[in-house]
Amino acid sequence: MADFQSLSNPTRALISLDAWRHNLARLKAAAPTSKMMAVIKANAYGHGAVRAARALDDADAFGVARLGEAIELRESGVAQPIVLMEGVFSGEELSLAMDHQLDLVVHAEYQVDLLEQYELLRLSKNIAPVPRVVWVKLDTGMSRLGLQLGQAAEATKRLRALSLVGELRLMTHFACADEPDSPMTREQVHRFESELRAVALQGFEPSATGLANSAGILSWPSTHREWVRAGIALYGGSPIAGCTAESLGLKPVMTLSTEVIALRSIESGVSVGYGATWRAGRASRIATLAVGYADGIPRHLPSGSPVLIAGRRVPIVGRVSMDMITVDVTDLPEVTIGSPAVMWGEGLPVDEIAAAAGTISYELLCGVTRRVAFDYV
Structure with a gap:
């Protein structure tokens, strides 16, 4: 089928496979004794x-949020362990997960029930369940997913009785690891270790544990356990407040770029864009770029936010439209129709653009729409 998305569409996301591999190597070097779960949800x-899975094939496992995401990877030939980080929500999903050899996270009692029911059903048909890795998630302070404190001992006891549980691991998720001095992270580690002691009283020792996310990998080495999980840092975003990705040794994987499709000269006092929110303070040269909120640029990205043209920063002027933005190129006479413009990526950190929009790099990267053409190099 023809790729009609690329027709008359100068807006492209250039994905650097080398940057992906570099970031994975950087993170593995930061936690050299831990196995690496690359989060590609x-x-x-x-x-x-x-x-991502093909580029990051040096990872020890992949983490996803949805069953459909995991099945897509399996059906594309990905052989590494794939962890369903939210687990399954029904017996039907559990059957599909087992059929596709997925590892499961259990974060609630109903998921323990599902595993018990699945095993009983299989045994009633004289079918031995194939053992899988199960991660028990503990809520140590995020208050989102996870067994609450005091529940782990009973849950692990029930899970250990199942033949379909081949290996039982424990994990948690940090709320404030992006803050290098946060007492919350220390408290979460303390709570996690308390639960470990509680299950140890039953004679159970998990085969592995995992605490650290991207921020934990880079700024909390004391939280490195048998496993670590890398997310945003794999893509070249900074996971640590106040630190640039470059200072952490990370490279941008996505460079989102477009082109100049119109140029005009305006007099001082002339407005630009919807709502006439910006007016030229001098005679100005305005370039129109073929990118807008339908491509993933936040509509609320304010005037003054930078765009990179010819290696120099120029300010956005006026509101972001559905398909276009306008920038002031008065001081760049060399700009012509077709001049490339970088919205974020190489030379212009996505974290900076996210901060200007009052959000985080995760949201910008996840928000790039299917209208944008992707090139992998």
């Missing part, structure tokens, strides 16, 4: 999950 943060 949400279509690999908007970068393409199947491509």
